[in-house]
Amino acid sequence: xxxxxxxxxxxxxxxxxxxxxxxxxxxxxxxxxxxxxxxxxxxxxxxxxxxxxxxxxxxxxxxxxxxxxxxxxxxxxxxxxxxxxxxxxxxxxxxxxxxxxxxxxxxxxxxxxxxxxxxxxxxxxxxxxxxxxxxxxxxxxxxxxxxxxxxxxxxxxxxxxxxxxxxxxxxxxxxxxxxxxxxxxxxxxxxxxxxxxxxxxxxxxxxxxxxxxxxxxxxxxxxxxxxxxxxxxxxxxxxxxxxxxxxxxxxxxxxxxxxxxxxxxxxxxxxxxxxxxxxxxxxxxxxxxxxxxxxxxxxxxxxxxxxxxxxxx
Amino acid sequence: xxxxxxxxxxxxxxxxxxxxxxxxxxxxxxxxxxxxxxxxxxxxxxxxxxxxxxxxxxxxxxxxxxxxxxxxxxxxxxxxxxxxxxxxxxxxxxxxxxxxxxxxxxxxxxxxxxxxxxxxxxxxxxxxxxxxxxxxxxxxxxxxxxxxxxxxxxxxxxxxxxxxxxxxxxxxxxxxxxxxxxxxxxxxxxxxxxxxxxxxxxxxxxxxxxxxxxxxxxxxxxxxxxxxxxxxxxxxxxxxxxxxxxxxx
Numbered sequence: 001x002x003x004x005x006x007x008x009x010x011x012x013x014x015x016x017x018x019x020x021x022x023x024x025x026x027x028x029x030x031x032x033x034x035x036x037x038x039x040x041x042x043x044x045x046x047x048x049x050x051x052x053x054x055x056x057x058x059x060x061x062x063x064x065x066x067x068x069x070x071x072x073x074x075x076x077x078x079x080x081x082x083x084x085x086x087x088x089x090x091x092x093x094x095x096x097x098x099x100x101x102x103x104x105x106x107x108x109x110x111x112x113x114x115x116x117x118x119x120x121x122x123x124x125x126x127x128x129x130x131x132x133x134x135x136x137x138x139x140x141x142x143x144x145x146x147x148x149x150x151x152x153x154x155x156x157x158x159x160x161x162x163x164x165x166x167x168x169x170x171x172x173x174x175x176x177x178x179x180x181x182x183x184x185x186x187x188x189x190x191x192x193x194x195x196x197x198x199x200x201x202x203x204x205x206x207x208x209x210x211x212x213x214x215x216x217x218x219x220x221x222x223x224x225x226x227x228x229x230x231x232x233x234x235x236x237x238x239x240x241x242x243x244x245x246x247x248x249x250x251x252x253x254x255x256x257x258x259x260x261x262x263x264x265x266x267x268x269x270x271x272x273x274x275x276x277x278x279x280x281x282x283x284x285x286x287x288x289x290x291x292x293x294x295x296x297x298x299x300x301x302x303x304x305x306x307x308x309x310x311x312x313x
Numbered sequence: 314x315x316x317x318x319x320x321x322x323x324x325x326x327x328x329x330x331x332x333x334x335x336x337x338x339x340x341x342x343x344x345x346x347x348x349x350x351x352x353x354x355x356x357x358x359x360x361x362x363x364x365x366x367x368x369x370x371x372x373x374x375x376x377x378x379x380x381x382x383x384x385x386x387x388x389x390x391x392x393x394x395x396x397x398x399x400x401x402x403x404x405x406x407x408x409x410x411x412x413x414x415x416x417x418x419x420x421x422x423x424x425x426x427x428x429x430x431x432x433x434x435x436x437x438x439x440x441x442x443x444x445x446x447x448x449x450x451x452x453x454x455x456x457x458x459x460x461x462x463x464x465x466x467x468x469x470x471x472x473x474x475x476x477x478x479x480x481x482x483x484x485x486x487x488x489x490x491x492x493x494x495x496x497x498x499x500x501x502x503x504x505x506x507x508x509x510x511x512x513x514x515x516x517x518x519x520x521x522x523x524x525x526x527x528x529x530x531x532x533x534x535x536x537x538x539x540x541x542x543x544x545x546x547x548x549x550x551x552x553x554x555x556x557x558x559x560x561x562x
Contacts, residue, residue, distance in 0.1 A: 071452070107408070252555065290542035303548045
C-alpha cells in the first residue's frame, strides 16, 4: 500500500517542507501520493505533481481548507486514510495541529518529528529538546508521522504525477478561521533559508536588529533571534530559534550577541556551519561554533557590512 | 463553568539530561523533577479565569507515579481547587493520556480544557489535539491569547510566520504556548492551604484505559556532539573563512 503526504502550502506556493516529507515517505516505502487541501490551490497541485517520486496528487479544493483548520483537515484526511499504510505531514504548526487528531481517531500512536527512517516501522526522533534521540518502532497498522524537515533532503523535480480531485469531507462545524497577522518580509523564511543571522540579548534593542537586516539583505539571509531577545521584546516571537521556537539547519548560521543557552542550541546545532560573534569569550556558543570572533558586535556588525560591500555583496 | 487542567511531572527544565549507558532511556534517578513549564502556564490561565469570575472551579489532573501528587500540590498552591491523580507506573503515551482525560471529561463536564502544547520530556505535542478529537471538540493549539465568550472562544495562535485567530465552539481544548501569560509563584500561605485541598486517587483501570505503550523504544542515544572550531581575530578573517574555507557565502 501507499503513503500519503499532506502538503504544506499557502494556496499559491508549495512549501519546501512538502518535498522533504516526500523523501521521508519514499523511505517508508510504497508509492507516494500527496494531498493538497486548500482553496484555489491549482498552482500548488501543479508543483506537487512535478516532484520526483510522486505517483498521484489528490486535490481537495474547498473553502473549508483555505486555512487548514484542524477540525476540517481531520475529517478530510480520515476520509482518505483507508487506502494508505502511512500518513505523513511536516512538523510545521499546521502538521502538528491536525495530525494528532487523525492519529487519535485511527486509534494509533503518532510518531512525532522523525529525524530519520530506519525501516518502514522504525524511526529516530528527538526527545528532551534533542538532547537525546529515541529509536522507536511503531506497532502494526497505520503509521501516523510528522517529519522534522531539517534533516531530509527535498525531493527533486522531474515527476509527472496524475492530479485527481477529491471531494470535501463533512464540515464538523466546530471552529472557524477569524484572521491572521503574518510577518511581512522580503527575506526567505527561517525554516528554509540557506543563511540565517540571529541576534540575542546582546543586541540590546529592537532598533539594533536593523543592523542585522542590512547584512541579511546582502547575503539573502533570514533574520532570527534567541528566546532572550524575544522575551525582551526586541523582535516578534516568530523570529525565535530554539527549543520553544523554530528548529533550523541552514548552511550558515551566524549568531550575534547570543550566549548559547541549551534551549537556543537545541534549535540550531544541526546547522552546517556556525559562526559566532560575542564579546564574552567564555560564552557557550563558542563551544559549538566553527568560527568564533570575540568582539563587540556594535563594532563588528557595521564592519562586516562594509567588508561585504567591498567583497561585492 | 469548570476548567480542567492536565499537568505533567517532568525532569526540571534546568537539568542537563543524561542518557543511560545501557541506552534504555535517560537517567531520572536523583534528578530534580518539576511541573512541565507549559502546564504552569495552563494552570495560571485557568486560575486567572476563576479570578475574573469566568470559571467556577479549576480541576488539576496528573497521570503519573505517586510523586505526581507533588505536581498537583503545586497546581493547587497556584489556585486550582482540587486534584485528580491517576496513578501509573512507567511511561504513558499521549494517546493513553488522552483516553484517560476523555473519561475524566465525560465525568466532570468541563467547558474548557487547558493544557501545555507539549511536555518537555517526550516533546510529542499530541495530547491536547488527541483529547479534542476523541471528545469531538474543537481545539485552539499554541495559544497566545484567549478571549472567552459564553458559547465560543476566540483563540489567537502562534503559527509559523505569525499569529492566527480561530473561533471555537465551547466546550473546547486549548493548548498553550509560552507567551500566553507569566505564571505566578505560589505564596507560602497558599502552599499551606493547598495541603488541605482534596486530591482524588484513581487508576487507569477506573477509566477502562489500557496504558501499555504501543510504540516500542528500541534505544535512546546521545546526539552527536559538535566540536568547537577556531577563533578568528577580525571580521575580515571571518568573512574570508566563510567564503573560501567553508564556501557558505
